[in-house]
Amino acid sequence: MKDIETIKISVRGLVEFVLRSGDLVSEFMGSTRNVDAIKAHQKIQKSSPKEYKSEVTLSHSVEKKGIKLEISGRADGIIENEDKITIDEIKTTTIPLELLEEDYNELHWAQAKCYAYIYSIQNKIENIDVQLTYYQMDTKGIKRFVKTFNLNELEIFFDNVAEKYLEWARMLNNIYKLRDESIKELSFPFSSYREGQRKLAVAVYKTIEESKKIFAQAPTGIGKTAAVLFPSIKAMREGHVSKIFYLTAKTITRTAAEKTLKNMRLKGLKLKNVTITAKDKICFNSEKGCNAEECKFAKGYFDRINEAIKDIFKEEEFSRGIIEKYAQKHKICPFEFSLELANYADCIICDYNYAFDPRVHLKRFFAENNTNSVLLVDEAHNLVDRAREMFSAEINKTEVLKLKKETKNQAKELSSKLNKINSYMIKTRKKCEIGNNQYLDKEPPHEIFPVIIEFIYYAEKWMLENKNNEFSFKDQLMEFYFKALDFIRTSEGYDERYITYAEKTYDDVRLKLFCLDPSYLLKEAMKRGKAAILFSATLMPMNYFVDILGGDENSYRVRLNSPFDRKNLCLMVDDKISTKYKMREFTYDKVVEDIEIVVKEKTGNYIVFFPSYKYMNEVYMRFCDKNPEINTMCQEVAMKEEERENFLHKFSECNTEILVGFAVMGGIFSEGIDLTGDRLIGTIIVGVGLPQICLERNIIMNYFKEKNNKGFEYAYTYPGMNKVMQSAGRVIRTEEDKGVVLLIDERFTYFSYKKLFPKEWNSVIKIINTKHIRQSINNFWEKFRV
Template identity: 70%
Template sequence: MKNIIKISVRGLVEFVLRSGDLINAFVGSSRNTDAIKAHQKIQKAAPKEYMPEVTLSYIVEKEDVNLEISGRADGIIEYENNIIIDEIKTTTTPLEFVEEDYNELHWAQAKCYAYIYSKENKINNIDVQLTYYQMDTKEIKRFLKSYTFKELEAFFYDLVEKYLHWARILKENYEKRDESIKKLTFPFKEYREGQRKLAVSVYKTIEEGKIIFAQAPTGIGKTAATLFPSIKAMGEGHTSKIFYLTAKTITRTAGEKALNSMCDKGLKIKSVTLTAKDKICFKEETVCDPEKCEYAKGHFDRINKAIEDIFKEDNFSRTLIEEYAKKHIVCPFEFSLDLTNYTDCVICDYNYVFDPKVYLKRFFGDTSTDCVFLIDEAHNLVDRAREMFSSEISKKEILDLKKMSKSEAIEVSKKLNKLNSIMVTFRKKCEGNNNYYIQGEVPEDIVNLLREFTYCAEKWLLENKKNENELKDKLLEFYFKALGFIRTYEEYDERYITYCEKTYEDTKLKLFCLDPSYLLGEAMKRGKSTVLFSATLMPMNYFIDILGGDEMSYRLRLKTPFKKENLCLLVDNKISTKYNHREFTYDRIVEDIEHIIKSKKGNYIVFFPSYKYMNEIYIRLCDKNPEVNTIYQTIGMSEEEREDFLSAFSEENKDGLLGFAVMGGIFSEGIDLTGDKLIGTIIVGVGLPQICLERNIIRDYFKTKNGRGFEYAYMYPGMNKVMQASGRVIRTEKDRGIVLLIDERFSYPSYKELFPPEWKHGIICKNQNHLQESVKNFWQKGGIR
């Protein structure tokens, strides 16, 4: 059976007809919610003969390939004497500048719908209408053209013929992919304990289109155990695209390595890794201006050749994308986004699927897909989701922008002045109330003013497109913040709260998403199936509740594949690391560290709840032990500094190395220091997030909702950090090492019940001598590796 190559009408038109420069200059097209409402308004006001949102599909059959072209016409008007295909476009451009030839692609899209409809209904003559809706004035302008069936057929097949060359390349790749998947075996000699069970569960979940929460301890090989069955499911036609979603760059590398290991076994699959625009841009300043960037100038004239050329490769890593982008002189970021259309697996950050501001609308516009979402380190999605679904504005940025725009953008400045006045009112509400103010609903007056501001700002930005100054940059920045605030308002319900907080320098107003479960659940519906996995999904019910699962979601808990004798878990519960007690603990913690690192030379990391606490211990330990080699994490480390930090943990360190890092930071999860690269970690404290207004708001919300306010806001997130940090030690079946937990709360029943099964044999140290003896016995019992 021939492969069917599927493409949308819009995708076909854009692929064939796009040309010219890449311009990310302001075009006033970001008001998606308003645009949808405008479509609906026009459709509702139409005559009774108007049929909105009509799905159309047509298969072009060739000897060697079938091409399925589908899409949704905004409207079809069936009068007795003629048929009109209506294509609605919203614009912020004044309608006097919108002429019949305003955009060739708009006509092309509508003509394709007209051809498919005419073909299906055997119509010889049909009208095509473009309806332009001006977002500010609410005015409408229409253009109408009549076409014969033969004219439309010639136009349609001209597009098709130009696309068929690429369709045949895709078909050939799909055939190679499917054949290689059939022959593919698991990339390693054998499954680790629990790994096969995870793989089977993932396949079943995808096959049934369900959601699964999988807690798989460190060492099981979660990446291979989720990607392998997903690829097998693709070979069986259960999915056409896999999204491997991560929170951090370092875990994206794990996805790439797993795919490469399968490709080494004969897999023929196309994958692309997405890198943030500001990181992959070739220019010092990330501005897509064809006058300043040779990669933007003529980008669309060269992009299709670049895509075809890179398709000789398989896995499109950042390095490969940069190489081909330079070769064909195209924007590397836009290049990578285009490649997602044609690849089988996309490795990227969570936000490309979940963030309402930047998710890939090319896939997840307003329809569901058969995509599979593999969410690595899913415990990180809780705070990331709250961040994605929340929005804030600040008084300082409004006031600064008001002053800056006073002479050049008078109307904009007036709107900002009104916004500033409302923010002054909120600031006063904070004063005398511990510098914060909370309310359960959105302040409608500020949302209405923000709408007015965006209209004024759009008008000014469009009129001053060619201007390059600080005002334009700052105005654009706040414009998008305002849009985000309005967008969040559209989603605001009982899971949100509005709070205002006054600091020494500023006052911020935030629409804060307390419970992201509903919005995450809705986002997951964009795909067919979701696999959420992590070594630390404990307690499972908490994560199912907060991450959009329900009673129908599958759940899987796997045991560690490693011998419990390989891990020496010690607890010093004679020290309280609560914030008010920390200054009394420094010397005792230094002593604990000394006992561990002097028992056996090697590489160790000590994890702390804060940089301040870490620095206090670091100074004291170095003063007392100048001979100890140390390295420490700093705030805002560059990628190069991070790599240097990790590479310092070498098996060649004869004198050993002691690292200092923070829990929940870049070195406490997702890093793989196997063998003698790391033989122990010391974890200071139970990892509780710092007490702050937001955490207390979360606590109060869940206390009312389910009676677990402190657990949801502090305890569960904290213990996840602890377990992630401890998971750095035992990475393979040959690893042996020590984990020392320092805090009295580790012996509290409420915390102990969160311990994974492999921690049940942990030793509560009675005193320093007991600690020293326990460490000594562990290393002597196992011998020297």
């Protein structure tokens, strides 16, 4: 007997997919609207007569051509009188009731008609009433529309809707069958496993199978991306996972996942992946508002979205370029298009935010914390600081005061609420002035919470009442409204892992609920997936990352050795130079001299990494003054994508002259880039990468000093050495690569730093003098001269 494919869908999901039409609406709804809507439903249901049965579950199956469609949902109400049955569908609205006509929304009627059909066929009823009950959220008024339908016309309607969905379901079903068949036959995308690669792949599969977490330190060259994607895809075929989320911190690292999946397609894989690009980067109409009046890609969006989905499914992948191509073709919003495609894609490549951030995570997948997804967390060392920011919130006095003045004439009540917040911030400023422009408190600022909640209420009320009006401070109000909302939401999870701090800077005061230890919240967030794979070349020390990223004693751990020949790397340490902050102004010329020696020994491309822009710029200017004949480039703050690409493009294998790039550790050029072969033959790393000393870092240090007596390590040493190792890892990217790395700082020979070196750094050359640098480099390159 042929297997029947069962697809489950809600009544609402069915009609919204098949019958959706109209514009993409980006309308302010307020944070409490969903709760208010539920209360409105309950109010109407409770006030109804005894014949009214509320929240009645109904389900029905349709089976055609090997697919069984199970449709279910809950009718808001069923009124069972002796002479007639009425299906009641309750909808809340902010539109004045006098403007509502019977045909206001086809989807509302469609949903109710589906319930009416299911009830009628199950209870053998020929005629049934369908009632739409509209509840006006502001006036509390109610308006009802009633239509009578017979079973025959309901059946025609229902069958038509179901058949249209089944047509789409059949297409998806065929695609999924092809996918599973291709996965079954799929071999590893490369001719053989690299050293450690198979071990990692097996560990990943086991982790997924057992619904656990694994922390994997896999040095550059092992092929981490393939080693985590391949077993995840195999696990999909076996039914262990239904979706793969490949999560990254930076746009540049997403290309590695896309490239690996392309390689697997060359081996016969049939799998759909989508890359979600941030809205502000992919928007076609960023100069104007996200509404049908100003954006042609929002107008009629739902009239065209289904055809666009069917059209793009001819493609093997949904990368940014492909999404933009089809979005332009069908005149639809590319960002919303990518989110829609994520519903059907097997692998979603996106930023950490979409899985972990409480403000923007993809609730359509993670709402019930019960998904059958695997989370692949690339460059997991970056998640530490990103998580702290995701789970923190702040407000600034200057934005409060400015908005208070802006709203003074048009929104006096709102302005008065902002004045209360400003008054609290003035008190906070005074506390800061007493304590060296800083104020710390382990307790949350309870006094300001009612004031902010009051502002949120009046802001929502004002924006809803004036949503059709233009006002100059609209964007400013919306921005602070969401900040205030985030502040309150963050306060609800405030515990011993948080601290409240205020800081006075120039003419401003910042008040922040700061998440010191994100481990618990990350652990909870990872429950949104079945398993989590956290991997990086620099998860050192492992215990630190397991602790801070939400692992526990049940989490798997794997450390892999570098597959590259140690002879291909010349690693040196110059500990005669101190790059400690107070010593830097005395080291500029010494660092310049070291750079000169390294780059002049062999023509090629080099990058020098620094702990700060200030230090980098000073050395850069001195180096250029002394060496005008050498080609140089310098990283700038907030470089655009095109500028970054131009920077990297100049690192060509065809260079016949010396090229030296100057960059900062932990920046856009220190990780996630592959300058293979002769595109990069050396790096000079100035300093141990310690984050700049600041209030937040010192707070983190004091917290962990009290918790585990590793305050300085958690706040400074470990994050710093991760930057160093990432920067050094730019040189050797493949088995054929060869290059030199010079570490400049006396602390590199301290035991506390040396114990963090990876195994392949054990034979580091300790430099005696500048002549020794030249000799060591010359001896190294001499081995490869033919």
